[in-house]
Amino acid sequence: MAHLGTGNRRRALAVPVGLALTASLAFLPSVAASAAPLGTTADASATATPDTSGPKLSYVANLTSYGSVKQAKKAIERAGGTVVIAYEQIGVVVAHSQNPEFAKQLRGQRSLFVSVGATRTAPLSVVQTDEEGSTQRLSDADAAKAAAQAEPGQEPLESNQWDLRAIKADQAHKINDGSRNVTVGVIDTGVDDTHPDLAPNFSKGQSANCVGGVADTTEGSWRPYADGSDHGTHVAGTIAAPRNGVGISGVAPGVQVAAIKVSEPATSLFYTEAVVCAFMFAAEKGIEVTNNSYYVDPWLYNCKDDDDQKALVEALTRATKYSERKGVLSVASAGNSNHDLASNAIVDDTSPNDTTPVTRTIDPHVCLDVPTQLPGVVTVSAVGDKGFKSYYSSYGLGVVDVAAPGGDKWQIPATPDANGRVLSTLPGGGYGYKQGTSMAGPHVAGVAALLKSAHPWASPAQLQLLLKAQATKTACPEKVYDATGALVDAATCNSKWGQNSYDGFGVVDALRAVK
Numbered sequence: 225m226a227h228l229g230t231g232n233r234r235r236a237l238a239v240p241v242g243l244a245l246t247a248s249l250a251f252l253p254s255v256a257a258s259a260a261p262l263g264t265t266a267d268a269s270a271t272a273t274p275d276t277s278g279p280k281l282s283y284v285a286n287l288t289s290y291g292s293v294k295q296a297k298k299a300i301e302r303a304g305g306t307v308v309i310a311y312e313q314i315g316v317v318v319a320h321s322q323n324p325e326f327a328k329q330l331r332g333q334r335s336l337f338v339s340v341g342a343t344r345t346a347p348l349s350v351v352q353t354d355e356e357g358s359t360q361r362l363s364d365a366d367a368a369k370a371a372a373q374a375e376p377g378q379e380p381l382e383s384n385q386w387d388l389r390a391i392k393a394d395q396a397h398k399i400n401d402g403s404r405n406v407t408v409g410v411i412d413t414g415v416d417d418t419h420p421d422l423a424p425n426f427s428k429g430q431s432a433n434c435v436g437g438v439a440d441t442t443e444g445s446w447r448p449y450a451d452g453s454d455h456g457t458h459v460a461g462t463i464a465a466p467r468n469g470v471g472i473s474g475v476a477p478g479v480q481v482a483a484i485k486v487s488e489p490a491t492s493l494f495y496t497e498a499v500v501c502a503f504m505f506a507a508e509k510g511i512e513v514t515n516n517s518y519y520v521d522p523w524l525y526n527c528k529d530d531d532d533q534k535a536l537v538e539a540l541t542r543a544t545k546y547s548e549r550k551g552v553l554s555v556a557s558a559g560n561s562n563h564d565l566a567s568n569a570i571v572d573d574t575s576p577n578d579t580t581p582v583t584r585t586i587d588p589h590v591c592l593d594v595p596t597q598l599p600g601v602v603t604v605s606a607v608g609d610k611g612f613k614s615y616y617s618s619y620g621l622g623v624v625d626v627a628a629p630g631g632d633k634w635q636i637p638a639t640p641d642a643n644g645r646v647l648s649t650l651p652g653g654g655y656g657y658k659q660g661t662s663m664a665g666p667h668v669a670g671v672a673a674l675l676k677s678a679h680p681w682a683s684p685a686q687l688q689l690l691l692k693a694q695a696t697k698t699a700c701p702e703k704v705y706d707a708t709g710a711l712v713d714a715a716t717c718n719s720k721w722g723q724n725s726y727d728g729f730g731v732v733d734a735l736r737a738v739k
Contacts, residue, residue: 274304278324279347282308282437282497283340284539287315291336299336303329308497309438311504314542318437318497320348331531341535343496345522346578359454360645362655370640379465379473381655384647386609386637387462387629391667392735393475396674400738401467401478403677408463408481408669409511409552411502412456412518413492414448415483416651419457421471422481425464430482430509435489437497439505446483447651453492454650456483458658459517461649462666463673471655472647475670475734479677482511486518493521493578496536499595503543507550512676513687514547515669516556516595517662522576524561525591533591540594548600553676553684555669556596557630557661558605558618562707564716565593565603565620566725588620597623602672602688605726606630606664609637609644612704613717613726617661620725621718625688626695627727628667631659634705667732674737694737695730697722 283305287296293310296317300307304323311317323329330340362381371380378394388394407427414433417426433445448456464481465474474481484505486498499520506514520526520540526533544554563570565588572591573583588597596603605624606614613619614632631645641647645657668691675690676682682690700717717726 274302274323275325276304276322278322280320280322281326282343282348282495283319283321283327284343284496284500284535285317285319285330285340286338286535286538286542287317288336288338289315291315293317295336299330299333308436309501311500311543313504314546316500316539316542318500327531339531339535339538341532343536344578345576359458359650360643360657361650362647362657366641367655373640379467379469379471381472381647384639384641384643385472386639387631387646387667388473388475390607390609390611390629391475391671391732393473393670396734396738397467397473397477399735400674400677402464402476402674403478403680404480405680406476406479406513406673406676407511408476408479408673409484409502409506409514410456410460410463410481411484411486411499411506411514411516412459413453413487414446414456414485415460415481416447416457416649417483419461419649419651419653421465421468421649422457422460424466424468425477425480427480427482430480430511431484432505433485434498434501434505435486437501439501446485448485449489452489453487454656455517455662456485457651458648458656459515459662459666462646462663463515463670465649471649475667476673476677479673482509491578494518496520496539500539500543503540503547503552503554506552507547511552513669513672514552514554515666516554516601517660517665518557519559519596520594522578524572524575524577524593525570525586525588526594527586527591529590537592537594541598544595544598544600548684551684553602553672553687554595554600555602555604555665555672557665558596558603558620558624559593560616560660561618562616563588563618564725565597565618565623567620600684600688602626602668602691603728604628604661604665604668605728606632606659606661607727607731608632608635608705610635611698611731612701613714614659614661615705615707616659617664619716621720621723624725624728626668626691626729627698627731628664628671630661630664631657632705633659634709671732671734671737674734678738690737691732692729694733695728696733697730698724698727700724700726
């Protein structure tokens with residue numbers, strides 16, 4: 225998938241570095257019995273003056289259950305690094321260093337660190353989302369046409385929202401719009417909370433900028449950069465644009481939406497330290513659902529047999545598991561590469577995307593698309609107006625949990641605009657169309673918010689079970705559209721265990737969620 229889900233792709237949580245890890249870290253991996261005694265190192269060079277000749281990189285260091293933040297800080301400093309933030313709750317420390325041997329030296333201290341890895345291959349100074357293609361802005365003429373055909377009770381542009389009707393969200397709204405006690409956190413490129421179709425439902429107190437790994441809650445820090453992406457704002461509208469007589473309606477127009485910005489300026493890349501910060505912030509701020517329409521840069525797939533990539537997966541797994549224990553359900557887009565995530569081999573020619581990509585063949589059982597393939601995360605594929613898998617959507621039997629409207633330019637709806645993409649909010653008060661699994665994810669996040677509104681005591685695991693159980697079951701189609709718009713045999717679809725590889729347990733159903 226291109227980084228963001230449409231098409232391509234701070235309140236501070238800092239913990240005093242002197243605090244030791246407590247017994248609550250019993251869930252962390254144990255070290256081998258043969259590990260060196262605490263405080264020793266297999267790398268004698270750690271005691272020498274560290275080399276600072278390399279580029280300045282960001283790292284995540286994952287502690288063992290025996291390690292402490294205080295010990296980690298000393299080891300990091302000895303190796304020529306500086307601590308940015310320590311997430312004591314999960315035993316993850318973010319650090320910067322110019323020592324080319326920094327990670328290697330820390331890995332030698334096996335009693336203290338489970339894994340250590342650079343979060344990027346480019347020096348500190350590209351976020352990728354899961355959208356396919358560029359944004360199409362809604363013209364004034366098309367807006368007027370839609371408003372003229374709006375039915376009583378509809379929002380002015382709702383006649384163009386085929387996606388709401390595809391999951392029966394329009395019918396659900398007659399029963400329950402969702403509760404203001406429920407918040408969906410949009411972990412993305414930022415959200416324009418001044419948009420008239422977002423402002424009424426925006427939660428500033430649960431919003432932040434997590435770029436760099438430390439949450440910044442300064443007023444407006446969560447908004448897109450002036451020259452940044454419109455991706456997060458589009459996602460937010462699909463989730464929770466209110467029924468206020470303006471523009472569109474979200475899937476859950478009565479819930480609140482928050483923004484947790486994780487995209488780097490200029491490049492729009494999503495790095496591990498920012499995403500870890502986002503999950504931790506959501507957990508501590510009482511957010512019930514997060515939407516993740518991106519993959520974590522710079523690797524489309526993170527391979528556990530690579531020391532750096534292994535550490536990134538470990539840090540992100542700890543963060544998502546922690547947030548789940550704190551009551552957060554995470555929803556993620558499957559990607560726009562049209563890859564079979566359940567296959568044995570995938571060619572990845574886009575990684576790393578912050579320097580020079582190298583073509584490699586990976587096994588998606590070992591090399592994970594994160595956060596999509598992390599434990600406990602709801603994985604979402606995309607469908608178009610005709611119900612077919614969107615031509616770009618990745619898929620996979622046993623990997624995809626549910627499907628939702630993500631748009632498909634070849635599946636043309638009978639709407640005033642006859643546009644198969646998804647219409648939603650854009651920065652500056654506008655509206656526009658996007659397509660991608662980035663657009664499918666927020667439909668599922670919206671339905672999950674409706675479920676949480678109806679079942680306020682439901683755990684994330686229970687919400688996920690309800691999403692699957694209430695989904696509209698689908699069978700493998702005979703034909704699908706390819707990237708050229710031609711109908712071809714759906715040879716890559718297979719089914720088992722009450723699921724199919726395109727739609728998982730089926731297309732989510734908003735009406736069942738509120739009944």
